[in-house]
Amino acid sequence: MNPVPAAASRSLFLADLARHALLEDRAGYDVTTMAVLQPDLAGSACIRTREPVVSSGVDMAMEVFLAADSHLQVHAEAGEGTRVAAGETILMVEGSSASILSAERTALNFLQHLCGIATLARQAMQAVAGSPVQLLATRKTLPGLRNLQRRAAEAGGFAPHRTSLADGILIKDNHIALCGSAAQAVTRARSQAPSHLLIEVEIEAPDQLEAVITAGAQIVLLDNFTPEQVAQVVTATRQRVLLEASGGITMETLPLYAATGVDRISVGFVTHSAPAVDLFMDLMPTEIRHDA
Numbered sequence: 001m002n003p004v005p006a007a008a009s010r011s012l013f014l015a016d017l018a019r020h021a022l023l024e025d026r027a028g029y030d031v032t033t034m035a036v037l038q039p040d041l042a043g044s045a046c047i048r049t050r051e052p053v054v055s056s057g058v059d060m061a062m063e064v065f066l067a068a069d070s071h072l073q074v075h076a077e078a079g080e081g082t083r084v085a086a087g088e089t090i091l092m093v094e095g096s097s098a099s100i101l102s103a104e105r106t107a108l109n110f111l112q113h114l115c116g117i118a119t120l121a122r123q124a125m126q127a128v129a130g131s132p133v134q135l136l137a138t139r140k141t142l143p144g145l146r147n148l149q150r151r152a153a154e155a156g157g158f159a160p161h162r163t164s165l166a167d168g169i170l171i172k173d174n175h176i177a178l179c180g181s182a183a184q185a186v187t188r189a190r191s192q193a194p195s196h197l198l199i200e201v202e203i204e205a206p207d208q209l210e211a212v213i214t215a216g217a218q219i220v221l222l223d224n225f226t227p228e229q230v231a232q233v234v235t236a237t238r239q240r241v242l243l244e245a246s247g248g249i250t251m252e253t254l255p256l257y258a259a260t261g262v263d264r265i266s267v268g269f270v271t272h273s274a275p276a277v278d279l280f281m282d283l284m285p286t287e288i289r290h291d292a
Contacts, residue, residue, distance in 0.1 A: 013147060014060055018067035021110070027068055027102040034098070042286045043097035045104075046089045047111065050278040054122045055082045056152035057114030061091055061107040069099030081118065081155035090115075090279065097283060104281050112276035114152040120251075120274040121156020124267070127251060128258035133265055136161040136244070140268035149271045161266055169193050170221070171201040182208050186215035200244070206233055213241055222262070223247045231260040 022028070047061070055078040062074045072095035078084050090111065093100050124135055137153035138161050139146070150160060162168045171185045179185035182201050189199050200219035201212050206229060212220060220237075222230055224247035237243060244264040245257045257265050 010147070014063040015067060017144070017148075018060070018063040018106075021064065021106045022067055022103065025106050027106065030098070030102040033101045037098050037101075039098060041097045042095060043100055043283045044286050045093040045100050045281050045283040047091040047093075047108070047279055047281045048089050049084055049086060049115075050280065051086050052119075053084050053115045053277045053279075054118040054156050055084050055090055055115055056080055056118035056155040057110050057148060058091055060110045060114065060148060064107040064110065065093050065100065065103045068103035069096055071095055072099055080151070083122075094286070097285065100283055104283075108279055108281060110148070112279050113274070114148055115277045115279065116274040117149055117152035117271055118155040119277055121153045121158045121270050123156075124251060124254060124270060125157035127254045128265075131255075131258040133258045133262060134159050136264055136266040137271055138246075138266050138268045139164075140272045153270050156270070158270065169197050169199045171199070173202060173204070173223075176202070181211070183211035183215040186212050186217045190216045202246075206236075209233060209236065213237075217241060219244060219264075221246055221266075227253065227256040227260055230257060230262050234261040 058076045058078060058080065062076060065072050065074050072093055075092040075094075077089045077091060084090055091107075121135075121137070128135065135158050137150050137158045141149040146163070150163065154160060162170060169189050171179075171182065171189060176182045176185050179188060182203055186199060186201050193199065198218045199216065200221055201217045202221040202223045203209060203212060204223050206225075209220065219242040220233075221244045222233060225233070225245060230243075230245050234243060242263045244266055245260070245262045246266040249257055249265060249267050250269065254265065254267070
């Protein structure tokens with residue numbers, strides 16, 4: 001069996017997600033729209049923003065409208081990662097007014113959430129501007145939406161961490177508790193894991209550092225270290241391993257961690273706590289078209 005190309009696989013994923021989301025909202029049984037509108041009333045809709053945003057999820061919103069009615073004409077006015085000023089248009093839709101209205105809330109929910117992540121990610125990037133540190137999005141995403149949420153973070157400038165458990169070795173506190181020590185866990189990983197996978201280990205105190213480096217860790221995650229502790233570890237390590245700060249880092253403390261010289265900072269807030277941005281849709285009637 002030939003593998004499905006990545007672009008085709010993503011398209012299938014979006015279409016399937018759009019269908020499930022519309023079924024959840026029972027978009028085919030919009031009793032208000034059916035009671036109020038003439039079924040053949042055509043319309044033209046614009047989705048705009050009331051605040052400056054970084055766009056993400058436009059393709060998802062387009063799939064929602066097309067899943068509601070394949071005859072709708074949808075036009076993206078902003079690409080992935082594009083800055084959109086307040087009042088500007090992100091997406092336009094033309095066709096059946098009833099179909100547009102039945103998909104409106106679902107499309108806006110996706111767009112507001114994903115643009116919110118991209119916008120917050122861009123703000124985080126601006127907070128560390130001038131620093132070579134790499135910002136990483138984590139697996140702290142909603143089940144089923146990781147693909148979209150991680151892509152939104154990347155639209156804002158973040159780099160990906162592990163997309164799934166299969167993408168890398170990350171030895172965490174519970175692994176360490178079961179293995180006896182962080183160094184023992186690293187040693188076991190080096191003997192058992194595929195050689196192409198980098199081995200990252202989480203430590204909770206500076207005195208664990210030398211043991212995990214000696215055991216062969218290639219990336220050390222400094223969990224809930226203060227900026228001062230991170231700076232001390234950076235000095236002590238002398239670039240022998242990649243260092244990653246994580247745990248309890250906020251938008252306010254992000255510049256402090258970036259200033260330590262740490263290589264990477266991973267944060268969950270950009271995906272699990274991003275506020276929805278303020279988007280709205282205006283729908284105007286157009287000429288009612290009848291078949292000739």
